[in-house]
Amino acid sequence: MLNEFWATASTTYKTLVFSAMGLIAVGIILTIIGNTTQNKGMAFASLGVIGLGLVLHVVGLVVRGQQIRKTLRK
Template identity: 75%
Template sequence: MLNEFWATAPTRYKVLVFSAMGLIAVGIILNLVGNTSGNSGLATASLPVIGLGLVLHIAGIVVRGQAIRKGYKR
């Protein structure tokens, strides 16, 4: 079932997963650039971007759980 889920996953789940991965990646890159260049403002500003990515990740988990529960009821 786990291998087949992505093929049958709802579009909103796929959007949430890719958005979360993108935001987390951008946040990490901003954090690395800010810390290596000594720009503490940029490093601090990257934390909410990472946090938003994590929130979207949790939302994706919720959407996936709902889709799986609907599959069990059928």
Template identity: 80%
Template sequence: MLNEFWATASTAYKTLVFSAMGLIAVGIILTIIGNTSHNQSLALTSLFVIGLGLVLHVVGMVVRGQQVRKGLKK
């Protein structure tokens, strides 16, 4: 089971991972745009977007950890 990590992952986990990566990427782009245009509010907003992406990433790790534990008990 552990050798095929992505193949055995649930749809919920995959959705969380891709959402987290997307939010982090959007946050980085907003940071670059905000800092190059000297838009302080946009740069600050980007930090919240990155933070939300990191929170989703942690939630995804918890979901996957629970799935692995359930699989090992069987």
């Protein structure tokens, strides 16, 4: 089971992981744009987007951990 990590992952986990990666990527792009255009508001807002992506990533880890624990108990 552990060798097929992505194949055995649920749709919820995959959605959370891709959403987190997308938000982090958008946040990085906003940071670059905000800093190159000297737009401090955009640069600070991008930190929130990156933070939300990191929170979603942690939630995905919790969801996956619960699924693995449930599977191992059976």
